[in-house]
Amino acid sequence: MARKRGTPQTDPYRMRALARAKEIKLLLLDVDGVLTDATLLYSDGSGESKSFHTKDGFGLRLLREAGISTGIITARKSEVVQRRAVELKMDYIHQGAIDKNNAFREIRKQSGLKPFEIAYMGDDWLDLVLLLQVGLAVAPADAEPEVLEAVHFITKRDGGHGAVRDCCNLLLESRDSLSKLLQKYKTR
Numbered sequence: 001m002a003r004k005r006g007t008p009q010t011d012p013y014r015m016r017a018l019a020r021a022k023e024i025k026l027l028l029l030d031v032d033g034v035l036t037d038a039t040l041l042y043s044d045g046s047g048e049s050k051s052f053h054t055k056d057g058f059g060l061r062l063l064r065e066a067g068i069s070t071g072i073i074t075a076r077k078s079e080v081v082q083r084r085a086v087e088l089k090m091d092y093i094h095q096g097a098i099d100k101n102n103a104f105r106e107i108r109k110q111s112g113l114k115p116f117e118i119a120y121m122g123d124d125w126l127d128l129v130l131l132l133q134v135g136l137a138v139a140p141a142d143a144e145p146e147v148l149e150a151v152h153f154i155t156k157r158d159g160g161h162g163a164v165r166d167c168c169n170l171l172l173e174s175r176d177s178l179s180k181l182l183q184k185y186k187t188r
Helices: 012-021 054-065 079-087 100-111 125-131 145-150 163-174 178-186
Strands: 026-029 069-073 092-094 118-121 136-139
Touching: 012 136, 012 163, 026 100, 026 163, 054 069, 054 163, 069 079, 069 100, 079 092, 092 100, 100 118, 100 125, 118 125, 118 163, 125 136, 125 145, 136 145, 136 163, 163 178
Parallel strands: 026 069, 026 118, 069 092, 118 136
Antiparallel strands: none
């Protein structure tokens, strides 16, 4: 289903996503295909490399400044992901979560948040179980078609190329925090 888009101020799809975003207190992310472009690079040894976009990292920092918690739920396990999550001061880190729903339930229990107060961003079928129950479901532009059909908001950028920043900007805009934070950085 193609979604018609108008200007940012008149696009009904965006306006509905902004209304949902106002309630969000926690953004959870998949990793491969969301924080990365889904490419896995293996070295001759046991090492693994991933590429992360700095704009995504800065967007997550802005969320923290605005009082919005962040976390990851990913089926894979990687030291590189752990390092990046710690660098970004993420509140929840669940790796090796083959059953993402169990990790989600655990986070809800720890945080005390209701599903409508949580956003999740995913790109593939493994993410559908969470995307279908959160208050704001988000996908990068290059997500699988079935995922794109299930979400409330599709970013303009692809996973690993600023898509998370698009999501962060939406959350900040919904609280009128985006322009305030921008002004803060202009006057530092």
